[in-house]
Amino acid sequence: MLTLISCILLVGYRWITRFLALACYAMLLMPGFLQVFYAVHWCCTDILGYYYFFSSQVRRSIIYGEQPRNRLDLYLPKNSSGSKPVVAFVTGGAWIIGYKAWGALLGKQLAERDIIVACIDYRNFPQGTISDMVKDASQGISFVCNNIANYGGDPNRVYLIGQSAGAHIAACALLDQAIKECGEGENVAWSVSQIKAYIGISGG
Structure with missing residues (x-):
């Protein structure tokens, strides 16, 4: 009992309640994940995993910023002739469990x-925070x-796709970039006009 009380005082009541809420949320999502896992992953995980880790067409963990998660994976077509259209994909994950490798199937199919x-x-x-996620994206x-x-890739044919939390x-x-471009003297590294289209899949 004393150990539990000292743990609560040390960690903080709010963090414990948030952790418990997160654990309940994960448990509620589990049946859906298991259905997808058994229906799809058993038939293609080995092939997709091999492709992701060993294909010469996949460039993994290219650094784009200073944060540890500021990485991206590139899926390149076998045919290297000519400039290719480009999809920039932001994966979902309820803002808590997203990871770039979740886009491996999309990357393979489009490549x-x-x-x-x-x-x-x-x-x-x-x-x-959400602001940090938006900054990273x-x-x-x-x-x-x-x-x-x-x-x-063709920088004039970049299409932005987000799925679920990634769509948000x-x-x-x-929107943040458009606001920056409206401000006087705002230094921007890219422009909304460079994006040919935005596709939000099952987003908020």
Whole structure:
């Protein structure tokens, strides 16, 4: 009992209640994850995992910023001739469990259709706030817009896609960038006009 009380005093009541709420939320999501896992992953995880870790067409963990999660994965088509259209993808994960490798299937499928895919990682809660996530995504988009030509991509054909929490974060990054561009003297690293289209999948 004394150990429990000292633990509560040391960690803080609010953090314990938040942790318990997060654990309950994860338990509620578990049946859906298990369905997807058994229906899809058993048939393609081995193949997709091998592709992700061993394919010469995947460039993993390219650094785009200073934070530890400021990394992105690039999925490149086998055919390297000509400039390719580019998809900048921000994955979902309820703002707490998102990870760039979740875009591996999308990256593989689009790379087979001659499209470069950049899966942008970002800080999750509690590593960062929504503002931090939006800042990370914006830096990732900036990297894609300014550097994708080095990988055979066409900087004039960049399409932004976000899924679930990623759709929310990507939309906020676009709005934040538009606000910056309206301000006088605001230094911007990329422009909303560089994005050909935004697609939000199952977002808020």
